[in-house]
Amino acid sequence: MLENFKSRENRYKSLGLKENPFKIVPLFRDFHNRELCEYHEKLLVIPTELEKTMQILPIMTDRRALIYGCYGVGKTSLADLILYLSYHYHTRFCIRTIVTEDNVARAINEVLLTLCFEIMEEIQRKTLKKPIEFIKKYFIDQRHGDLLLTSIARLLGHYVESQETVSRKKHNTNLKANLGVLGFSHDISTEVEIRKEIQSYVEVLPIKTVGRYLSDFHKIIQEIGYQDIVIFIDEADHLGEIETFLKMLTKAREILFAAGYTFFVAGSPEIARHTESIGSIFDKTIFISPADFVSMKDVLEKLIKAQNSFFSITSIFTKESLDVIYEATKGVRKQFIRLAENATDIAASNGSSQIEAHHVLEALQETKDKIAFTLKDNQLKALKALSTLGFTSPSAKELQKQSGLSRPSLSKIFQELTKIGYVIKEKRGNKVLYSVSGAYLPYFEKK
Ligand SMILES: Nc1ncnc2c1ncn2[C@@H]1O[C@H](COP(=O)(O)OP(=O)(O)OP(=O)(O)O)[C@@H](O)[C@H]1O
Ligand SMILES: [Mg+2]
Known part of the structure; x- marks a missing residue:
């Protein structure tokens, strides 16, 4: 055997196969990598109903769009496709931030932090000489003494201009460029220190200050040769509770409307349902339906x-x-x-x-x-009943009848199941409703 x-x-x-051809391929995840994305183009099927919209999305500027749909329907792939097209074909600077339970309240600070680091990466990728001069001058002239910008300037100071091939310790690769080469002159530990400083500074910045930095960074990316900035905020739909996310969006309203920025948010249908109540933040809502x-x-x-x-x-x-x-x-x-x-x-x-x-x-x-093996009997009963009823509260008589469980046990079970991702919780008015997470529906829905 x-x-x-x-x-x-x-x-x-x-x-007649070499290997299993079916696997989840996060399409365009590494949108900077053109070669890989061109391979992903071969795997992509654009939903017919979105063909027209897709002509506009990569070139739409100063807008906010919500891409929504159920679990696993293809939201991230579509948004990453937009980043790939915007970045490579429309000279737009693109970044992606993932919202998790841990960072949801300060997602906008996370956006700024990603932006800082991505701009530095970009300068490194392109081995650009002129923008560094510009950035340093800009920082000194406009924002003298500012902690964030000084830290960035210090990091950029690590790239020394030279005409020779330099070996970069970090990636251990040789870089060559005609216009001059930028290489590290300081050790990695100093860089890590400065990065940490930047992180702890940005994490607690008030929204207003974030806004001011965004306008600084917009000027900088134009100097690097990009037209504007596209920001994709992903994974909002995997949050057990969406209230914190909605609150964050409302609080960050002025940021979302910053000039030179276009935002894409990938979210669940619940988020779309609430966008009315949080004011008309989104200019466009794009629904992705199952194939x-x-x-x-x-x-x-x-x-x-x-x-x-x-x-x-x-x-x-x-x-x-x-x-x-x-x-x-x-x-x-x-x-x-x-x-x-x-x-x-x-x-x-x-x-x-x-x-x-x-x-x-x-x-x-x-x-x-x-x-069935990983869940307890009562959890299974509660899930089976919930899957037939859709959004339901533990106080619903029908749910209690179908599951054979009392209201307090249902409440407790749903709390446990929300934590481990089987159930999604949503507040409507003063009611708390639960539903089976899309990831597990095929295994519970009755025929
Ligand atoms: N348009 C498409 N053409 C071909 N394959 C696709 C397409 N969209 C998605 N896929 C496939 O489905 C997988 C899941 O898609 P994706 O991660 O984009 O869904 P999602 O809606 O973001 O999921 P989640 O709810 O888990 O965040 C992808 O990794 C890819 O393999
Ligand atoms: Mg996704």
């Missing part, structure tokens, strides 16, 4: 073709298996790719030449078993 595991023989041979059946097949086929261009979707899947995948995942991109991946493994280990419906059903059952 062990000999089988040791064997290097291709396990996907029966399907239709044809679009799902397109996405899967592109992943197959990336490995073997002669293959089509029907070389791998039976018609029925695709129907089962679509039925279970409702076209949510992250879900159907993952289910296809698991079904492929099962079909391959059975030595089948195609993925059939029963392989998909088996893959679904495997995940259900895993969930």
Whole structure:
């Protein structure tokens, strides 16, 4: 038996594949890397209903857009695509900040911090000489004695101009440029110290001061050769509670309206529902719906073709298996790719030449078993009932009846499940409502 595991023989041979072609690929995540992004272009399927909007988004300036949709539907990929296009084709400086439970209250400070470091990275990437002179002069003339700008100038001071090839300790690579080369002249520990200083300073800055720095940085990026700045704030939808995020947006209103800045926020439908109540911050709201059946097949086929261009979707899947995948995942991109991946493994280990419906059903059952194994009985009961009812409060009689649990137990269970990501909590008025997180819906929804 062990000999089988040791064997290097291709396990996907029966399907005619070299390896499992289905995997979650965070498209355009590294948007600076043009070559990688060009490869990702081959995997991308732009939803038909968004084709027109996509013509505008990478060139839209001084605006705020909310990209929203359910879990795993493709929000981050679309926003990263916009950054890739804006950065490489429209000379716009782009940054991405991820909002987490820990930094949500000071997300705007996080934006400023990312911006500081990205600008320095950019100068390093481009080995630019002139902007440094400009920046230093600007800092001295305009903002003499300012702690943040002085720290940045100190860091930039680490790049010494020279005409020779210099070896940079940090990346251990050789850099050459015609116009002059910038290299470190100080040790890494001093740099780390200054970076830490910058971080602790920026973290506690009041919004007004953040605004002033943003206008400084806008001037600087223009000097580096960019037209304006595009900021993508991601992952807002993975927060257990969205109130803090909404409060942060309201507080940061004047920042979001800073001249020379365009903001993209990726969020859940709940955030979109609340945008009315937080005032009209967003000029554009872009809803990403799950893929239709044809679009799902397109996405899967592109992943197959990336490995073997002669293959089509029907070389791998039976018609029925695709129907089962679509039925279970409702076209949510992250879900159907993952289910296809698991079904492929099962079909391959059975030595089948195609993925059939029963392989998909088996893959679904495997995940259900895993969930059942990690959760307690009462948690499962509560989740099953919640999945059939949608947004519900523990005080709802129907929920208590279906789950067989009391209001206090439901409250406690939902609190536990919110913490571990199975359940999403939302305040509506003075009511607290819960729903099953999109990531787990396919495994709970009744047929
Ligand atoms: N337009 C697309 N074309 C092809 N594949 C896509 C597309 N959008 C998303 N995907 C695939 O689906 C995966 C999930 O997409 P993405 O991470 O963008 O979703 P999301 O809505 O941001 O998810 P989450 O709710 O977890 O933040 C991607 O890593 C990629 O593999
Ligand atoms: Mg995302």
